[in-house]
Amino acid sequence: MKEQLQMLIRLQELDSKIRLHDRQETSFPKEIEKIQREIDERAEAFQREVEKIETLEKERRQRERDLEAAADQIKKIQGRLPEVKTNKEYQAFLSEIDHLKEKMDQYELEIIERLDKVDTLQEALKEKEAAYLKEKEKLEARKKELTEQLNHLPDDLKGLKARRDDLEKKIPPDLLKRYHTLLEKRAGVAVVYAKNEICQGCHMNIPPQLFNQIQKCEKIILCPHCNRILVPPEKPDEAAA
Ligand SMILES: [Zn+2]
Incomplete structure:
Protein backbone atom coordinates (compact mmCIF):
# COMPACT_ATOMS: atom_id res chain seq x y z
CA MET A 1 0.00 0.00 0.00
CA LYS A 2 2.84 2.34 0.79
CA GLU A 3 4.05 2.07 -2.76
CA GLN A 4 0.59 2.84 -4.13
CA LEU A 5 0.32 5.89 -1.91
CA GLN A 6 3.67 7.08 -3.13
CA MET A 7 2.53 6.69 -6.70
CA LEU A 8 -0.58 8.70 -5.88
CA ILE A 9 1.61 11.45 -4.43
CA ARG A 10 3.69 11.54 -7.64
CA LEU A 11 0.53 11.49 -9.73
CA GLN A 12 -0.91 14.40 -7.76
CA GLU A 13 2.33 16.32 -8.24
CA LEU A 14 2.17 15.76 -11.98
CA ASP A 15 -1.51 16.68 -12.19
CA SER A 16 -0.91 19.85 -10.16
CA LYS A 17 1.92 20.83 -12.49
CA ILE A 18 -0.23 20.13 -15.53
CA ARG A 19 -3.02 22.27 -14.07
CA LEU A 20 -0.55 25.05 -13.36
CA HIS A 21 0.82 24.87 -16.91
CA ASP A 22 -2.69 24.94 -18.33
CA ARG A 23 -3.44 28.07 -16.35
CA GLN A 24 -0.16 29.63 -17.43
CA GLU A 25 -1.03 29.15 -21.09
CA THR A 26 -3.82 31.68 -20.54
CA SER A 27 -2.26 33.84 -17.86
CA PHE A 28 1.23 34.33 -19.35
CA PRO A 29 0.13 36.05 -22.58
CA LYS A 30 -2.05 38.40 -20.50
CA GLU A 31 0.80 39.10 -18.13
CA ILE A 32 3.22 39.72 -21.00
CA GLU A 33 0.73 42.13 -22.55
CA LYS A 34 0.37 43.94 -19.23
CA ILE A 35 4.14 44.28 -18.90
CA GLN A 36 4.39 45.60 -22.45
CA ARG A 37 1.71 48.17 -21.68
CA GLU A 38 3.64 49.28 -18.64
CA ILE A 39 6.86 49.55 -20.68
CA ASP A 40 5.01 51.68 -23.28
CA GLU A 41 3.41 53.89 -20.64
CA ARG A 42 6.72 54.52 -18.93
CA ALA A 43 8.39 55.30 -22.27
CA GLU A 44 5.62 57.78 -23.09
CA ALA A 45 5.87 59.42 -19.68
CA PHE A 46 9.62 59.80 -20.11
CA GLN A 47 9.15 61.14 -23.65
CA ARG A 48 6.75 63.77 -22.29
CA GLU A 49 9.48 64.97 -19.93
CA VAL A 50 11.93 65.20 -22.84
CA GLU A 51 9.36 67.11 -24.91
CA LYS A 52 8.78 69.61 -22.11
CA ILE A 53 12.45 70.57 -22.39
CA GLU A 54 12.33 70.60 -26.18
CA THR A 55 9.36 72.99 -26.13
CA LEU A 56 11.18 75.35 -23.78
CA GLU A 57 14.29 75.23 -25.98
CA LYS A 58 12.19 75.97 -29.03
CA GLU A 59 10.58 78.94 -27.29
CA ARG A 60 14.00 80.18 -26.21
CA ARG A 61 15.38 79.98 -29.76
CA GLN A 62 12.32 81.86 -31.04
CA ARG A 63 12.91 84.60 -28.45
CA GLU A 64 16.57 84.80 -29.51
CA ARG A 65 15.48 85.35 -33.10
CA ASP A 66 12.97 87.99 -31.93
CA LEU A 67 15.74 89.68 -29.99
CA GLU A 68 18.00 89.76 -33.04
CA ALA A 69 15.21 91.08 -35.25
CA ALA A 70 14.47 93.90 -32.80
CA ALA A 71 18.18 94.83 -32.67
CA ASP A 72 18.32 94.89 -36.48
CA GLN A 73 15.27 97.09 -36.60
CA ILE A 74 16.81 99.55 -34.15
CA LYS A 75 19.93 99.71 -36.31
CA LYS A 76 17.85 100.39 -39.39
CA ILE A 77 15.95 103.19 -37.67
CA GLN A 78 19.18 104.67 -36.37
CA GLY A 79 20.58 104.55 -39.92
CA ARG A 80 17.65 106.63 -41.12
CA LEU A 81 17.98 109.25 -38.36
CA PRO A 82 20.36 111.52 -40.44
CA GLU A 83 17.64 111.78 -43.12
CA VAL A 84 15.05 113.05 -40.62
CA LYS A 85 13.68 116.47 -41.52
CA THR A 86 11.25 117.42 -38.76
CA ASN A 87 11.35 117.24 -35.00
CA LYS A 88 8.08 115.37 -35.03
CA GLU A 89 9.56 112.68 -37.25
CA TYR A 90 12.62 112.52 -35.00
CA GLN A 91 10.48 112.03 -31.88
CA ALA A 92 8.55 109.27 -33.62
CA PHE A 93 11.76 107.41 -34.44
CA LEU A 94 13.05 107.76 -30.87
CA SER A 95 9.79 106.54 -29.48
CA GLU A 96 9.90 103.53 -31.80
CA ILE A 97 13.43 102.75 -30.66
CA ASP A 98 12.36 102.95 -27.01
CA HIS A 99 9.50 100.64 -27.70
CA LEU A 100 11.83 98.11 -29.39
CA LYS A 101 14.30 98.33 -26.49
CA GLU A 102 11.51 97.54 -24.05
CA LYS A 103 10.62 94.54 -26.16
CA MET A 104 14.26 93.41 -26.16
CA ASP A 105 14.37 93.60 -22.35
CA GLN A 106 11.27 91.45 -22.23
CA TYR A 107 12.76 88.91 -24.66
CA GLU A 108 15.95 88.71 -22.64
CA LEU A 109 13.96 88.03 -19.51
CA GLU A 110 12.04 85.29 -21.25
CA ILE A 111 15.25 83.74 -22.55
CA ILE A 112 16.83 83.67 -19.08
CA GLU A 113 13.64 82.24 -17.61
CA ARG A 114 13.68 79.40 -20.09
CA LEU A 115 17.38 78.72 -19.66
CA ASP A 116 16.82 78.38 -15.90
CA LYS A 117 13.82 76.12 -16.36
CA VAL A 118 15.69 73.91 -18.83
CA ASP A 119 18.61 73.61 -16.40
CA THR A 120 16.31 72.51 -13.59
CA LEU A 121 14.37 70.11 -15.79
CA GLN A 122 17.50 68.62 -17.29
CA GLU A 123 18.90 67.94 -13.85
CA ALA A 124 15.66 66.22 -12.84
CA LEU A 125 15.55 64.37 -16.14
CA LYS A 126 18.90 62.70 -15.44
CA GLU A 127 17.43 61.10 -12.31
CA LYS A 128 14.18 60.27 -14.06
CA GLU A 129 16.05 58.67 -16.93
CA ALA A 130 18.14 56.50 -14.62
CA ALA A 131 15.02 55.34 -12.77
CA TYR A 132 13.16 54.80 -16.03
CA LEU A 133 15.96 52.76 -17.60
CA LYS A 134 16.34 50.65 -14.48
CA GLU A 135 12.61 49.92 -14.35
CA LYS A 136 12.49 49.27 -18.08
CA GLU A 137 15.33 46.78 -17.82
CA LYS A 138 13.51 44.97 -15.01
CA LEU A 139 10.27 44.82 -16.98
CA GLU A 140 12.02 43.67 -20.16
CA ALA A 141 13.78 40.90 -18.24
CA ARG A 142 10.49 39.72 -16.71
CA LYS A 143 8.84 39.82 -20.12
CA LYS A 144 11.65 37.82 -21.67
CA GLU A 145 11.50 35.26 -18.87
CA LEU A 146 7.73 34.84 -19.25
CA THR A 147 7.95 34.64 -23.05
CA GLU A 148 10.57 31.91 -22.82
CA GLN A 149 8.46 30.00 -20.31
CA LEU A 150 5.42 30.43 -22.52
CA ASN A 151 7.31 29.09 -25.51
CA HIS A 152 8.35 26.03 -23.52
CA LEU A 153 4.88 25.33 -22.15
CA PRO A 154 3.67 23.04 -24.96
CA ASP A 155 6.76 20.82 -24.70
CA ASP A 156 6.68 20.88 -20.91
CA LEU A 157 3.02 19.91 -20.93
CA LYS A 158 3.65 17.10 -23.38
CA GLY A 159 6.41 15.73 -21.15
CA LEU A 160 4.33 16.00 -18.00
CA LYS A 161 1.33 14.32 -19.61
CA ALA A 162 3.48 11.47 -20.91
CA ARG A 163 4.89 10.92 -17.42
CA ARG A 164 1.40 11.04 -15.95
CA ASP A 165 0.08 8.50 -18.47
CA ASP A 166 2.96 6.13 -17.69
CA LEU A 167 2.38 6.45 -13.97
CA GLU A 168 -1.37 5.92 -14.27
CA LYS A 169 -0.76 2.57 -15.93
CA LYS A 170 0.94 1.36 -12.76
CA ILE A 171 -1.89 2.31 -10.41
CA PRO A 172 -4.73 -0.16 -9.79
CA PRO A 173 -7.78 0.94 -11.83
ZN1 LIG B 1 -9.31 17.79 4.42
Whole structure:
Protein backbone atom coordinates (compact mmCIF):
# COMPACT_ATOMS: atom_id res chain seq x y z
CA MET A 1 0.00 0.00 0.00
CA LYS A 2 2.84 2.34 0.79
CA GLU A 3 4.05 2.07 -2.76
CA GLN A 4 0.59 2.84 -4.13
CA LEU A 5 0.32 5.89 -1.91
CA GLN A 6 3.67 7.08 -3.13
CA MET A 7 2.53 6.69 -6.70
CA LEU A 8 -0.58 8.70 -5.88
CA ILE A 9 1.61 11.45 -4.43
CA ARG A 10 3.69 11.54 -7.64
CA LEU A 11 0.53 11.49 -9.73
CA GLN A 12 -0.91 14.40 -7.76
CA GLU A 13 2.33 16.32 -8.24
CA LEU A 14 2.17 15.76 -11.98
CA ASP A 15 -1.51 16.68 -12.19
CA SER A 16 -0.91 19.85 -10.16
CA LYS A 17 1.92 20.83 -12.49
CA ILE A 18 -0.23 20.13 -15.53
CA ARG A 19 -3.02 22.27 -14.07
CA LEU A 20 -0.55 25.05 -13.36
CA HIS A 21 0.82 24.87 -16.91
CA ASP A 22 -2.69 24.94 -18.33
CA ARG A 23 -3.44 28.07 -16.35
CA GLN A 24 -0.16 29.63 -17.43
CA GLU A 25 -1.03 29.15 -21.09
CA THR A 26 -3.82 31.68 -20.54
CA SER A 27 -2.26 33.84 -17.86
CA PHE A 28 1.23 34.33 -19.35
CA PRO A 29 0.13 36.05 -22.58
CA LYS A 30 -2.05 38.40 -20.50
CA GLU A 31 0.80 39.10 -18.13
CA ILE A 32 3.22 39.72 -21.00
CA GLU A 33 0.73 42.13 -22.55
CA LYS A 34 0.37 43.94 -19.23
CA ILE A 35 4.14 44.28 -18.90
CA GLN A 36 4.39 45.60 -22.45
CA ARG A 37 1.71 48.17 -21.68
CA GLU A 38 3.64 49.28 -18.64
CA ILE A 39 6.86 49.55 -20.68
CA ASP A 40 5.01 51.68 -23.28
CA GLU A 41 3.41 53.89 -20.64
CA ARG A 42 6.72 54.52 -18.93
CA ALA A 43 8.39 55.30 -22.27
CA GLU A 44 5.62 57.78 -23.09
CA ALA A 45 5.87 59.42 -19.68
CA PHE A 46 9.62 59.80 -20.11
CA GLN A 47 9.15 61.14 -23.65
CA ARG A 48 6.75 63.77 -22.29
CA GLU A 49 9.48 64.97 -19.93
CA VAL A 50 11.93 65.20 -22.84
CA GLU A 51 9.36 67.11 -24.91
CA LYS A 52 8.78 69.61 -22.11
CA ILE A 53 12.45 70.57 -22.39
CA GLU A 54 12.33 70.60 -26.18
CA THR A 55 9.36 72.99 -26.13
CA LEU A 56 11.18 75.35 -23.78
CA GLU A 57 14.29 75.23 -25.98
CA LYS A 58 12.19 75.97 -29.03
CA GLU A 59 10.58 78.94 -27.29
CA ARG A 60 14.00 80.18 -26.21
CA ARG A 61 15.38 79.98 -29.76
CA GLN A 62 12.32 81.86 -31.04
CA ARG A 63 12.91 84.60 -28.45
CA GLU A 64 16.57 84.80 -29.51
CA ARG A 65 15.48 85.35 -33.10
CA ASP A 66 12.97 87.99 -31.93
CA LEU A 67 15.74 89.68 -29.99
CA GLU A 68 18.00 89.76 -33.04
CA ALA A 69 15.21 91.08 -35.25
CA ALA A 70 14.47 93.90 -32.80
CA ALA A 71 18.18 94.83 -32.67
CA ASP A 72 18.32 94.89 -36.48
CA GLN A 73 15.27 97.09 -36.60
CA ILE A 74 16.81 99.55 -34.15
CA LYS A 75 19.93 99.71 -36.31
CA LYS A 76 17.85 100.39 -39.39
CA ILE A 77 15.95 103.19 -37.67
CA GLN A 78 19.18 104.67 -36.37
CA GLY A 79 20.58 104.55 -39.92
CA ARG A 80 17.65 106.63 -41.12
CA LEU A 81 17.98 109.25 -38.36
CA PRO A 82 20.36 111.52 -40.44
CA GLU A 83 17.64 111.78 -43.12
CA VAL A 84 15.05 113.05 -40.62
CA LYS A 85 13.68 116.47 -41.52
CA THR A 86 11.25 117.42 -38.76
CA ASN A 87 11.35 117.24 -35.00
CA LYS A 88 8.08 115.37 -35.03
CA GLU A 89 9.56 112.68 -37.25
CA TYR A 90 12.62 112.52 -35.00
CA GLN A 91 10.48 112.03 -31.88
CA ALA A 92 8.55 109.27 -33.62
CA PHE A 93 11.76 107.41 -34.44
CA LEU A 94 13.05 107.76 -30.87
CA SER A 95 9.79 106.54 -29.48
CA GLU A 96 9.90 103.53 -31.80
CA ILE A 97 13.43 102.75 -30.66
CA ASP A 98 12.36 102.95 -27.01
CA HIS A 99 9.50 100.64 -27.70
CA LEU A 100 11.83 98.11 -29.39
CA LYS A 101 14.30 98.33 -26.49
CA GLU A 102 11.51 97.54 -24.05
CA LYS A 103 10.62 94.54 -26.16
CA MET A 104 14.26 93.41 -26.16
CA ASP A 105 14.37 93.60 -22.35
CA GLN A 106 11.27 91.45 -22.23
CA TYR A 107 12.76 88.91 -24.66
CA GLU A 108 15.95 88.71 -22.64
CA LEU A 109 13.96 88.03 -19.51
CA GLU A 110 12.04 85.29 -21.25
CA ILE A 111 15.25 83.74 -22.55
CA ILE A 112 16.83 83.67 -19.08
CA GLU A 113 13.64 82.24 -17.61
CA ARG A 114 13.68 79.40 -20.09
CA LEU A 115 17.38 78.72 -19.66
CA ASP A 116 16.82 78.38 -15.90
CA LYS A 117 13.82 76.12 -16.36
CA VAL A 118 15.69 73.91 -18.83
CA ASP A 119 18.61 73.61 -16.40
CA THR A 120 16.31 72.51 -13.59
CA LEU A 121 14.37 70.11 -15.79
CA GLN A 122 17.50 68.62 -17.29
CA GLU A 123 18.90 67.94 -13.85
CA ALA A 124 15.66 66.22 -12.84
CA LEU A 125 15.55 64.37 -16.14
CA LYS A 126 18.90 62.70 -15.44
CA GLU A 127 17.43 61.10 -12.31
CA LYS A 128 14.18 60.27 -14.06
CA GLU A 129 16.05 58.67 -16.93
CA ALA A 130 18.14 56.50 -14.62
CA ALA A 131 15.02 55.34 -12.77
CA TYR A 132 13.16 54.80 -16.03
CA LEU A 133 15.96 52.76 -17.60
CA LYS A 134 16.34 50.65 -14.48
CA GLU A 135 12.61 49.92 -14.35
CA LYS A 136 12.49 49.27 -18.08
CA GLU A 137 15.33 46.78 -17.82
CA LYS A 138 13.51 44.97 -15.01
CA LEU A 139 10.27 44.82 -16.98
CA GLU A 140 12.02 43.67 -20.16
CA ALA A 141 13.78 40.90 -18.24
CA ARG A 142 10.49 39.72 -16.71
CA LYS A 143 8.84 39.82 -20.12
CA LYS A 144 11.65 37.82 -21.67
CA GLU A 145 11.50 35.26 -18.87
CA LEU A 146 7.73 34.84 -19.25
CA THR A 147 7.95 34.64 -23.05
CA GLU A 148 10.57 31.91 -22.82
CA GLN A 149 8.46 30.00 -20.31
CA LEU A 150 5.42 30.43 -22.52
CA ASN A 151 7.31 29.09 -25.51
CA HIS A 152 8.35 26.03 -23.52
CA LEU A 153 4.88 25.33 -22.15
CA PRO A 154 3.67 23.04 -24.96
CA ASP A 155 6.76 20.82 -24.70
CA ASP A 156 6.68 20.88 -20.91
CA LEU A 157 3.02 19.91 -20.93
CA LYS A 158 3.65 17.10 -23.38
CA GLY A 159 6.41 15.73 -21.15
CA LEU A 160 4.33 16.00 -18.00
CA LYS A 161 1.33 14.32 -19.61
CA ALA A 162 3.48 11.47 -20.91
CA ARG A 163 4.89 10.92 -17.42
CA ARG A 164 1.40 11.04 -15.95
CA ASP A 165 0.08 8.50 -18.47
CA ASP A 166 2.96 6.13 -17.69
CA LEU A 167 2.38 6.45 -13.97
CA GLU A 168 -1.37 5.92 -14.27
CA LYS A 169 -0.76 2.57 -15.93
CA LYS A 170 0.94 1.36 -12.76
CA ILE A 171 -1.89 2.31 -10.41
CA PRO A 172 -4.73 -0.16 -9.79
CA PRO A 173 -7.78 0.94 -11.83
CA ASP A 174 -10.21 1.22 -8.88
CA LEU A 175 -7.77 3.43 -6.94
CA LEU A 176 -7.11 5.52 -10.03
CA LYS A 177 -10.85 5.96 -10.50
CA ARG A 178 -11.24 7.15 -6.91
CA TYR A 179 -8.37 9.53 -7.45
CA HIS A 180 -9.90 10.97 -10.62
CA THR A 181 -13.32 11.42 -9.04
CA LEU A 182 -11.73 13.30 -6.14
CA LEU A 183 -9.55 15.32 -8.47
CA GLU A 184 -12.64 16.55 -10.27
CA LYS A 185 -14.68 17.24 -7.14
CA ARG A 186 -11.89 18.87 -5.17
CA ALA A 187 -10.58 21.47 -7.62
CA GLY A 188 -7.69 19.39 -8.89
CA VAL A 189 -6.34 18.33 -5.49
CA ALA A 190 -7.08 14.74 -4.50
CA VAL A 191 -4.01 13.77 -2.47
CA VAL A 192 -2.79 15.94 0.39
CA TYR A 193 -0.29 15.73 3.18
CA ALA A 194 -1.36 15.28 6.78
CA LYS A 195 1.02 17.63 8.48
CA ASN A 196 0.97 18.41 12.20
CA GLU A 197 -2.43 16.64 12.46
CA ILE A 198 -3.86 19.07 9.94
CA CYS A 199 -5.19 18.22 6.49
CA GLN A 200 -3.27 20.38 4.02
CA GLY A 201 -6.25 20.32 1.69
CA CYS A 202 -8.95 21.81 3.90
CA HIS A 203 -6.78 22.82 6.89
CA MET A 204 -9.02 21.07 9.39
CA ASN A 205 -7.76 19.01 12.31
CA ILE A 206 -7.30 15.28 11.89
CA PRO A 207 -8.25 13.14 14.93
CA PRO A 208 -5.08 11.70 16.57
CA GLN A 209 -6.10 8.11 16.01
CA LEU A 210 -6.65 8.69 12.31
CA PHE A 211 -3.42 10.63 12.14
CA ASN A 212 -1.55 7.63 13.55
CA GLN A 213 -3.12 5.35 10.97
CA ILE A 214 -1.97 7.68 8.20
CA GLN A 215 1.63 7.28 9.33
CA LYS A 216 1.38 3.52 8.98
CA CYS A 217 0.39 3.68 5.30
CA GLU A 218 -1.59 0.45 5.55
CA LYS A 219 -4.70 1.65 3.75
CA ILE A 220 -6.21 4.60 1.96
CA ILE A 221 -7.40 7.12 4.53
CA LEU A 222 -9.64 9.99 3.61
CA CYS A 223 -9.91 13.32 5.37
CA PRO A 224 -13.13 13.27 7.46
CA HIS A 225 -13.82 16.85 6.38
CA CYS A 226 -12.94 17.13 2.66
CA ASN A 227 -12.63 13.44 1.70
CA ARG A 228 -9.23 13.91 0.12
CA ILE A 229 -6.69 11.10 0.36
CA LEU A 230 -4.33 11.81 3.24
CA VAL A 231 -0.68 10.81 3.09
CA PRO A 232 2.12 11.26 5.63
CA PRO A 233 4.60 14.07 5.02
CA GLU A 234 7.61 12.91 3.04
CA LYS A 235 10.06 13.80 5.79
CA PRO A 236 9.25 11.77 8.93
CA ASP A 237 10.08 14.67 11.28
CA GLU A 238 7.29 16.71 9.69
CA ALA A 239 4.69 14.27 10.95
CA ALA A 240 5.08 15.23 14.57
CA ALA A 241 3.31 18.28 15.92
ZN1 LIG B 1 -9.31 17.79 4.42
